[in-house]
Amino acid sequence: MPLPAPCRLLLLSLCWLPLAALADGSLSTEREEELETLLYQDCGSCHGMTLRGGLGPALPRSRMNAYSRDGLAALILQGVEGTAMPGWQGLLTEEEARWLADHLQNDNPLDE
Amino acid sequence: MLPLALRKPLVAVSLLALLAGCQATPNTELRGTGDLGVVVERATGSLAVVDTSHHRILARVEGLGDLSHASVKFSRDTRYAFVFGRDGGLSRVDLLTGEITHRVMQSGNSIGGAISQDGSLVAVANYEPGGVKLFDSETLEEVAEIPATYRDDDGHEQRSKVVGLVDAPGNRFVYSLFEAGEIHVIDMNGEAPEVTRFTEIGEEPYDALIGPSGRYYIAGLFGEDGLALLDLWHLEEGVQRILPDYGRGEERLPVYKMPHLEGWAMAGGEAWLPAVGRHEVLIADSGDWSLVERIPVHGQPIFVMTRPDERQVWVNFAHPDNNVVQVIDTERREVIATLSPGEAVLHMEFTPRGEQVWISARDSDRVVVYDTRTLDEVARLPSESPSGIFFTDRAHRIGL
Numbered sequence: 001m002p003l004p005a006p007c008r009l010l011l012l013s014l015c016w017l018p019l020a021a022l023a024d025g026s027l028s029t030e031r032e033e034e035l036e037t038l039l040y041q042d043c044g045s046c047h048g049m050t051l052r053g054g055l056g057p058a059l060p061r062s063r064m065n066a067y068s069r070d071g072l073a074a075l076i077l078q079g080v081e082g083t084a085m086p087g088w089q090g091l092l093t094e095e096e097a098r099w100l101a102d103h104l105q106n107d108n109p110l111d112e
Numbered sequence: 113m114l115p116l117a118l119r120k121p122l123v124a125v126s127l128l129a130l131l132a133g134c135q136a137t138p139n140t141e142l143r144g145t146g147d148l149g150v151v152v153e154r155a156t157g158s159l160a161v162v163d164t165s166h167h168r169i170l171a172r173v174e175g176l177g178d179l180s181h182a183s184v185k186f187s188r189d190t191r192y193a194f195v196f197g198r199d200g201g202l203s204r205v206d207l208l209t210g211e212i213t214h215r216v217m218q219s220g221n222s223i224g225g226a227i228s229q230d231g232s233l234v235a236v237a238n239y240e241p242g243g244v245k246l247f248d249s250e251t252l253e254e255v256a257e258i259p260a261t262y263r264d265d266d267g268h269e270q271r272s273k274v275v276g277l278v279d280a281p282g283n284r285f286v287y288s289l290f291e292a293g294e295i296h297v298i299d300m301n302g303e304a305p306e307v308t309r310f311t312e313i314g315e316e317p318y319d320a321l322i323g324p325s326g327r328y329y330i331a332g333l334f335g336e337d338g339l340a341l342l343d344l345w346h347l348e349e350g351v352q353r354i355l356p357d358y359g360r361g362e363e364r365l366p367v368y369k370m371p372h373l374e375g376w377a378m379a380g381g382e383a384w385l386p387a388v389g390r391h392e393v394l395i396a397d398s399g400d401w402s403l404v405e406r407i408p409v410h411g412q413p414i415f416v417m418t419r420p421d422e423r424q425v426w427v428n429f430a431h432p433d434n435n436v437v438q439v440i441d442t443e444r445r446e447v448i449a450t451l452s453p454g455e456a457v458l459h460m461e462f463t464p465r466g467e468q469v470w471i472s473a474r475d476s477d478r479v480v481v482y483d484t485r486t487l488d489e490v491a492r493l494p495s496e497s498p499s500g501i502f503f504t505d506r507a508h509r510i511g512l
Contacts, residue, residue, distance in 0.1 A: 037475065038431075041180075041456070041474065041475075041497075042368065042369070042431045044180050045180070045181065045369050045370070046369075046370070048178070048180060048181075048198055048221070049154065049155075049178060049180030049181075049198070050178055050180070050198075050199070052178075052198075052199070052220075052221060053221055053239070053240065054180075054181065054198065054221065054223070054239060055223075055239070055273065055275075055290065055318065055370065079366065084316070084318075084334055084367065084370070086366030086367050086368055087366055088366070088368075090366065091368075091431075091432055
């Protein structure tokens with residue numbers, strides 16, 4: 001499936017993410033729990049609580065792994081132009097977006 | 113079935129209970145359903161059956177599947193609740209016994225439904241595959257399927273997600289097609305459902321409502337500012353665009369959650385609507401549909417609901433401003449109170465005559481009940497991840 005917008009974003013993200021990004025694993029357990037709630041409940045209002053989709057597309061593990069982790073994090077932060085997917089950079093840090101991307105790629109309950 | 117050996121002792125026990133005059137379970141009470149309702153508990157896929165007179169949870173019904181974004185309609189005798197699950201499950205729940213009487217998996221992904229004017233049909237709006245399915249309301253047997261097909265820009269036939277499905281007078285259903293930008297009306301008076309299509313109604317209708325008289329159907333547009341209006345008394349006039357420029361020249365904020373238009377807010381001849389991507393509630397004149405006023409509020413509104421006497425409008429908000437509810441005085445057109453029922457407020461439901469309102473706070477795992485005159489909290493009920501709250505008086509209101 002051609003994914004022009006994400007590819008563009010991926011390129012963007014390469015120049016845009018600071019090289020000296022924070023090391024992973026420094027989020028508090030509490031914040032990680034909040035992010036998990038955000039993912040399944042709030043992202044879930046469009047993508048479904050089980051990530052099987054709604055007004056927004058399904059987010060299965062296979063689809064999530066079509067992106068690099070940083071590319072997916074950039075997509076979360078910037079949104080997808082021309083669609084209902086908003087950019088979350090007003091609410092999430094880069095590190096938090098990477099945690100979400102990592103979760104979608106590796107701890108995704110929708111293993112399809 | 114229970115093994116035979118166990119059944120006899122159980123019969124004996126229940127006989128004893130009867131002899132002792134001990135009616136322990138609510139199932140054995142003879143009672144009406146006019147003050148009952150349900151709370152959707154989305155994380156556990158359960159439904160709490162509630163008594164709004166005594167602020168009690170009467171029963172918990174489990175096994176309803178994925179209830180994220182679930183909605184509920186009631187049979188006209190208000191005994192049964194039809195639960196529309198996100199996973200395409202359609203269930204019929206008996207409020208008196210707390211049991212699921214019928215359940216079908218009717219699609220891969222659905223968003224809501226409606227019950228026909230005569231109460232005989234239940235319609236479900238499906239995302240995947242996009243379309244509407246009709247079921248017999250007593251048996252949940254499928255009666256008809258109406259695919260939401262349209263031609264995309266390349267001339268290929270596609271199926272669109274269906275949103276904003278409502279019942280309308282004349283035993284009709286009306287709904288909108290998200291990708292197609294169309295409104296369809298189904299007439300069920302003939303042998304087979306007859307579909308009337310209205311095309312190019314606007315970009316990405318995301319939800320819709322029908323006024324309390326059943327005359328006006330209004331779809332909110334995500335892809336542009338404004339709304340699409342269909343006068344069901346005059347289908348020949350087609351769809352007209354209303355409030356087309358309510359935010360012209362202003363940048364929209366990121367929309368973290370789509371507003372909901374269910375629960376039309378009508379007060380004093382004016383319609384109160386959530387603005388998309390703005391911290392505003394819009395007021396439109398329902399005579400000529402011109403913009404009367406934009407009221408600044410706490411965040412991006414999700415539900416804008418009128419108290420039944422129309423003196424107040426209650427508003428909740430999208431993430432991350434979803435920990436409060438605001439009350440607007442409709443006469444003064446200003447916010448008179450900001451309440452904090454808990455974290456992640458998802459829905460509000462007024463009691464039939466509006467003296468109280470029930471509010472679900474998802475991340476605080478509770479439902480909070482307020483007195484709408486004093487704005488004091490009067491009760492609090494534990495509920496895991498509560499979302500939609502639906503009371504049985506909806507059964508007798510058009511479009512709900």
